[in-house]
Amino acid sequence: MLKSKKLLLFLSVSCLLEADNASSLLFNGNCLTCHHETKTVSAPSMVELRSRYLSVFSKKEDFVNYMSAWVEHPNAKTSIMQDAIKKHALMPDLGFDKEVLRDISTYIYETDFKKRGGLY
Ligand code: HEC
Structure with a gap:
């Protein structure tokens, strides 16, 4: 009995980790370029x-x-980074899926990129 509870706990923890990894992969693949x-x-x-x-x-x-609504259809009028548009031009509309963008935006909210120590 106790053992199966532990197994269940382990399974739910690894599901959570996988969900997090999936958003991280989506972010890395679509935005880091x-x-x-x-x-x-x-x-x-x-x-x-x-x-x-x-x-x-x-x-x-x-x-x-x-963020997810903006990235789905970038728009200069609703941008909160007007200076970035002047500097780099408006981000292109890349046809991302809204649900994917919600996952990616959640990941961005939760990630301290200074501490991530990534390659970029
Ligand atoms: C082809 C290059 C390119 C890719 C790929 C790209 N972006 Fe951008 N993005 C830009 C540029 C350039 C800007 C700055 C100008 C602007 O704000 O429109 C920008 C601005 C933004 C902003 C600021 C919006 C604002 O208020 O102005 C957000 C948020 C953003 N990107 C999120 C993302 C996310 C999330 C992804 C991946 C799903 C992504 N971008 C992929 C080029 C890109």
């Missing part, structure tokens, strides 16, 4: 982007709703 983690090259870095969004949307729900 332009948005490096700490360096601003052809687009604002993730550190900059995340802190700008956090300063406007401190609640996770607002952050995720706004």
Whole structure:
């Protein structure tokens, strides 16, 4: 009895980890080509982007709703980073799926890119 409970706990923990890894892969595959983690090259870095969004949307729900809707159809009028548009031009509409963008935005909200120690 005790053993099966432990197994269940283990299974749910590994599911959580997998969900997190999936969002991380989606993010890495779709966004990192332009948005490096700490360096601003052809687009604002993730550190900059995340802190700008956090300063406007401190609640996770607002952050995720706004970011996923914006990235689905980038629009200069609703951008909160007008200076970035002037510098790099508007982000292209890349036809991402809304649900995928919600996962990616949640991942961005939860990730401290300064501490991630990635390759970029
Ligand atoms: C082809 C290059 C490219 C890719 C790929 C890309 N971006 Fe961008 N993105 C940009 C550029 C350039 C800007 C800066 C100009 C702007 O804000 O439109 C930007 C700006 C943004 C902004 C700021 C929005 C604002 O308020 O102005 C967000 C959020 C964002 N990107 C999220 C993402 C996410 C999430 C992904 C992956 C799903 C992604 N981007 C993939 C080029 C890209």
